[in-house]
Amino acid sequence: MSYKFDFEFLADRWPDFVAGAWLTIQLTVLSIAFGFVLGTICALARAYGGPLLGRLTGIYVETIRNTPLLIQIFIVYFGLSSLGLKLSADVSAVIALTVNMGAYTTEIMRAGVQSIQRTQLEAADCLGLTRLQTILHIVLLPAMERVYPALASQAVLLMLASSITSQISAEELTATANLVQSDTYRSFEVYVVVAIAYLVLSALYRFAFWAIGQGLFARRRRLGTPL
Known part of the structure; x- marks a missing residue:
């Protein structure tokens, strides 16, 4: 094998990778935050909203979980544009990722909500807590604590x-890699760099969630329960 590795392109193109990684962080942080809110609302709707809301959220969850994310992105970016609603690639990416994250979060949070014992809800009633107070203080935080690793x-x-959002020209990390490799013709080296970048981002995200968990769930921290 006579292939010679050449990473000299990094000297000039590293700012492009940094910009792509930063956009990846921006898109996903927004999507995770919005998706968590959407998923939590849908989980509560499935648990406490009655048959109609339960069915509607069930349809949403099953539709999103059983269709490819790429198709969902295309529907938001190309489909809405065909209907006259033109959105930028970044906005379309956030919407599609939010909807996708929301569906999976719904099922994760629903498992946490359903794990709350009925006796705790009865105790909240005995204390005179309103439905909203019960959900906020008795249900949501303990439910989130139990499913936080998921x-x-x-x-x-x-x-x-x-x-995948690189397919609609969102200039995140993978799109940047595609552009750099088309300019440098060093495909192997470029994608090795990007793979390492994703590994670093994964480690940063896991550390961030660990730190957030340490702050939110004092009981787990005291007991030494892993997050």
Whole structure:
């Protein structure tokens, strides 16, 4: 094998990779935050919203979880444009990723909500707490605590899946790699660099979620339960 590795392109193109990684972080942080809110609302709707809301959220969850993310991105970017609603690639990416994250978060949070024992809800009633107070103080935080590792893992998976948004010209990390390799013809080296960048981003995201968990869930920290 006579292939010679050449990473000299990094001397000139590293700012492009940094910009692509930064856009990846921006897109995914927004999508994770919005997706968590959407998923939590849908989880509560499935648990406490009655048959109609339960069915509607169920349709949403099953539709998103059983269709490819790439198709969802195309529907938002190309489909809405065909209907007269033109969105930028970045905005379309955030919307599609949010909807996708929301569907998976719904099921994760629903598992946490359903794990809350009925006796705790009855105790809240005895204390005279309103329905909203019960949900906020008795249900949501303990539910989130129980499923937090799954939420963190899903967020990391979403960050990795955001590479698909390069297909609609969102200039994130993978799109940057495609552009650099087309200019330098060093495909192997470029994608090795990008793979390392994604590994670093994954480690940063996991550390960030660990730190957030340490702040939110004092009981787990005291007991030494892993997040």
